[in-house]
Amino acid sequence: MSPDLRIRQLADGDWDALTALEAATYAPLGLSEGRAALQSRARVSPATCFVAESGERLAGYLLALPYPPHAHPRLTRAEQRPFVSRNLHLHDLAIAPPQRRRGLARLLLHHLTATATAHGYEQISLIAVGGSHPFWTARGFAPDHRAAAPGPDYGPDAVSMVRPLPARAGRATGVRRPVRHRPAAPHEVS
Template identity: 50%
Template sequence: MSDLRHRESAPATVGGTRLRPIEDPDWPAITRLESGAYGPDGLTETPQALRSRAYPATSFVLDTGGRIGGYLLALPYPPRSFPDLNRPEGRAHRSPNLHLHDIVIDPDLRGCGWGRRLVGHLSTLARSQAYQRISLVSVGGTAGFWTVCGFGPHPDVALPGSYGPDAVYMSRAIG
C-alpha cells in the first residue's frame, strides 16, 4: 500500500508515553505482540499480512520511550466486509468505513486504559479524515469491551471460521 496518499497521524502524548505513526523498525515488536495475543487462539497472521493492513494515516503504536507497548492497525474497508486473515491485502479500498483490524496492548500495560485511549485516538483520526463509521471483528470474547466503546454487533454478517468461533462483526458511527 505504498502508493496511498495520506496524512500521517500526529503523535499524541500521555504521561511520557506517546501514540505515533508506525515506523519500519517497529515491525518486529508489533509481530511479537500480535503473536502473543492471537497465537493461543490460532489467529496469528503473517508479518506480510499485518503490514498490508497498516494504513499509514490510521495505524499507530504506543511508544513507551524504550519499547513498543501496543499498536492499532486500521484501514479503509467496505462496510460489512473484513480482511481475509490468510492473505495480505492486494489493494487499498476507498470507503467511508474505517476497519479497525487489530489492536494489542502489551500484557504489562493492560488494565491502565490504554485500549480505550487507542480507540479514542483512532476515532479522532477517523473524524478528521471524514470517515462515517468504524467497523471491526471482535475475537476472543472481547465483544463486551467493544460494546462499552460504543460498537454494536451485526449478527447477520457471516464470518469465516478463520476468525474463531466467537467472532462478531461490529461497527459504530463516527460522532
C-alpha cells in the same frame, strides 16, 4: 498511565516488536496472521495505523484500514490495494501484558476515532474475537447484523461490530467526498 507514553504512526522500525506482540496475543487463539499480512494492512492505510510507546518499548498497536461496509479482510491474506470507503475497519489492536488494564486500548481507540473523523469516515467496523465483544460494546460498538459472517478464520465466537462516527463539517450537509489513501512508499513500510 505512564507519563512517558506516546502514540504515533507506525514506522519501519516497529515491525519486529509489533509482530512479536501480535503473535503473543493472537497465536494462543489460533488467530496470528504473520508479518506479511500485517504489513499489507499498514501499507494500504499508513495514516490509520498507530503504535503506543512507553519509553523506548512498544506498549501496544492498532491497525485500521478502509474497507467496504459489512465486509472484513481475510485473516491471513495480504491486502493488494486500498479500498475507497467511508468505513474504517479496525483490524487489529494489541496491548503488551505489562500495559494491560491501564486504559491504553481506550486511548488508542480514541486516537483512531479522532483520526477517522478528521479523514471523513462515517463508521468504524471490527471483528470482536476471543470473547472481547463486551469491551467493544462498552465503547459504543454494536453487532453488525448486515455484515458477512466472520468465518472460521476469526474463531468460533467472532462478532462483526460497527460504531457510527460523529458527523463532520461537510458530511452533515450531504457532501460526499471519496476517502482516498495513498499507498505507502517502499521506505515507509517494509
